[in-house]
Amino acid sequence: GSDAEFNTPIPWISSDELAADFTTEFEHRQFTARGPGGTADFDFYSAVVGVRLFAMPTSRIRPYVLLGAAFYEYRAEATGGSNFEDDDQDFLVSVGLEADLAPNASIRGDFEIDRDEIDESTFEGTMVLWLNENVFFRGGGVIPLTDGFDPGVTIGGGVAFR
Secondary structure: OEEEEEEEEOOOOOOOOEEEEEEEEEEEEEEEEEEOOEEEEEEEEEEEEEEEEEEOOOOOEEEEEEEEEEEEEEEEEEOOOOEEEEEEEEEEEEEEEEEEEEOOEEEEEEEEEOOOOHHHOEEEEEEEEEOOOOEEEEEEEEEEOOOOOOOEEEEEEEEOOO
16 A cells, blocks of 8 residues: 655644644555455545644654544455445544654654444554654554454655754
8 A cells, every 4th residue: 555644843833842744644545355255346435634733843852732633435346247335424533653763764653533333443663764864764653452363564665854
């Protein structure tokens, strides 16, 4: 799958005690499941729009909360012509902590809270390495808190203008 994220500071909210980022994220996951009855192709799309509020933004340790809206679309097509399509919208709440390890490295732990079923929530741990002032590399793990243990890995990078 793929994932693209964009965030930018909201300068009129920022101070020594509070900082805010506007954030958007687009995700696409696609996979095929094979079983005794045939195969099924799955597509998942999501879009998130929100604001991340950081407490103590000039500190080495910065707690934050993300408030936003999430939009989802699911599609499945099985052999034999069985199709399924659904979409959903939800209010999104994440709480987390970002901490500087060195001038060019930080870690972030993020807990996305599912309002309907707390056991459907997700934890994501990420490490960010700044290769220079504007280029970063990011990697980590995603752990859904469901009954089955189905962790994932995230890897990426980008360009920042700070």
